[in-house]
Amino acid sequence: MFELQGNAHGRFARFGVFELDLAAGELRKSGAKLRLQEQPFQVLALLLERPGDVVTREVIRQKLWPADTFVDFDHSLNTAVNKLRETLGDSASNPRYIETLARRGYRFIAPVQRGAENSNVERSNVGTGSLASPAERSEAAASAQDASHALHPELEVPIPRRSFTRGLFALAQMMYLIFYLVALFRLHAVQGIAESFLPASSATALTAAVMVTAGVGIPLRCYMLSAVGFDYQRLGEKFQQMFPFILALDQLWAVAPFLLMQKIGLGAAFAASAALLYVPFSERTLIRMAYAKAIKAAG
Numbered sequence: 603m604f605e606l607q608g609n610a611h612g613r614f615a616r617f618g619v620f621e622l623d624l625a626a627g628e629l630r631k632s633g634a635k636l637r638l639q640e641q642p643f644q645v646l647a648l649l650l651e652r653p654g655d656v657v658t659r660e661v662i663r664q665k666l667w668p669a670d671t672f673v674d675f676d677h678s679l680n681t682a683v684n685k686l687r688e689t690l691g692d693s694a695s696n697p698r699y700i701e702t703l704a705r706r707g708y709r710f711i712a713p714v715q716r717g718a719e720n721s722n723v724e725r726s727n728v729g730t731g732s733l734a735s736p737a738e739r740s741e742a743a744a745s746a747q748d749a750s751h752a753l754h755p756e757l758e759v760p761i762p763r764r765s766f767t768r769g770l771f772a773l774a775q776m777m778y779l780i781f782y783l784v785a786l787f788r789l790h791a792v793q794g795i796a797e798s799f800l801p802a803s804s805a806t807a808l809t810a811a812v813m814v815t816a817g818v819g820i821p822l823r824c825y826m827l828s829a830v831g832f833d834y835q836r837l838g839e840k841f842q843q844m845f846p847f848i849l850a851l852d853q854l855w856a857v858a859p860f861l862l863m864q865k866i867g868l869g870a871a872f873a874a875s876a877a878l879l880y881v882p883f884s885e886r887t888l889i890r891m892a893y894a895k896a897i898k899a900a901g
Contacts, residue, residue, distance in 0.1 A: 615650045616715040617699065620690065622650060629689070641666065641678065642686040649700065649710040658707035683708065684833070693764045695835060695893045764892050768830050771888040774881060775830075779823040781855060782816035789813065795861050815854055822848070830892075838893025845886055852882040 615622040621630045624647060629636045638646075644666050649657055659679065667675050683700065686692075692699045701709045785792060792812055796805035822844075829837045841848075859866070859874035866874075 614716065615647075617650075617653075617710075617712045622646060636689055638689050639682075639685060641682040642689065645679070645682050645708075646686055649708060650714055653710045653712075653714040656703055656707050656709045659705075660707075662707065688763070688765055691763045693892070694833070695838070762891065767888045767892045768833070771885060771892070772827055772830050774885050774888075775823045775827045777881075778819060778852070778855070779827070781858065782819045782823070785812050785858075786816050792861065795864070798864070811854070815851060819851060819855075822851075835893070838889050841886070841889045841893075845882075848885070849882045853879065856881075 613623065613625050615624070619632045621633075622628075623630065627640075627643060629638045629643065629646070645662065648662060648665055662679060663675050667678065683702075687694065687700060690699050694700075694702050697711060699710060699712045701711045703709060789809060789812070793805060793809045796808045800808065826837070826841070828834075829840070834840075856875050856878035859871040859878070863871040
């Protein structure tokens with residue numbers, strides 16, 4: 603395996619609020635140790651050896667996966683890079699640290715500082731003014747602040763972790779999927795509720811509408827769940843194209859709580875319906891946060 607180089611002049615590599623200790627094999631954020639597996643750590647160390655340069659997939663394979671290692675290299679490398687990005691709070695579509703060059707390799711794009719002293723010692727010396735000049739301390743503080751408070755290029759809000767936004771989007775898809783399945787499993791109950799306040803023909807039409815929209819919605823939600831689960835990079839573009847249809851479908855299902863009005867009351871049905879009216883817009887915002895670069899390129 604590739605051996606990390608942690609000599610006296612380059613033991614530490616710092617970028618933003620992160621610090622890589624090559625000798626100890628540790629990654630820290632603002633002094634706090636982060637859990638990072640061996641292969642993602644080695645990929646990061648290799649990229650930090652050549653900041654700003656393209657490190658090809660072949661070079662990474664030769665360094666980290668020797669010829670006598672029997673593994674699925676592409677899958678292993680993609681998994682290692684994804685775990686590394688999760689730890690750094692980075693994204694492939696809007697990178698702050700690791701840029702992907704399709705079919706070529708990766709490039710570390712953030713400024714990197716090297717040194718032999720531990721960052722804890724550095725911070726204590728900064729307090730006494732013995733290590734860095736005021737200008738250097740100001741530049742380092744500005745760099746750390748930019749890294750931790752980067753704003754979304756379109757929404758003007760701090761960029762959250764992609765795992766968080768993708769998770770929320772997946773939960774919204776699961777919610778609708780459960781709605782559809784429950785409605786189909788209890789279709790006779792839906793018919794009975796509809797007949798309690800509608801003529802027979804209208805109740806049958808309402809039940810048919812539930813069947814049709816649920817039948818369309820189930821594959822749609824399964825597609826979006828699989829796309830966000832596998833981090834399909836064109837999901838932002840695809841969702842933007844499908845949004846008018848998704849909006850219409852979700853607005854129809856937003857009136858579903860009124861079918862339960864006799865059990866939950868008018869006020870609760872109205873509140874639930876109002877919340878459901880907002881959900882498709884929140885889905886669009888989550889997708890824009892997670893796939894900002896892809897959407898901008900498509901536009």
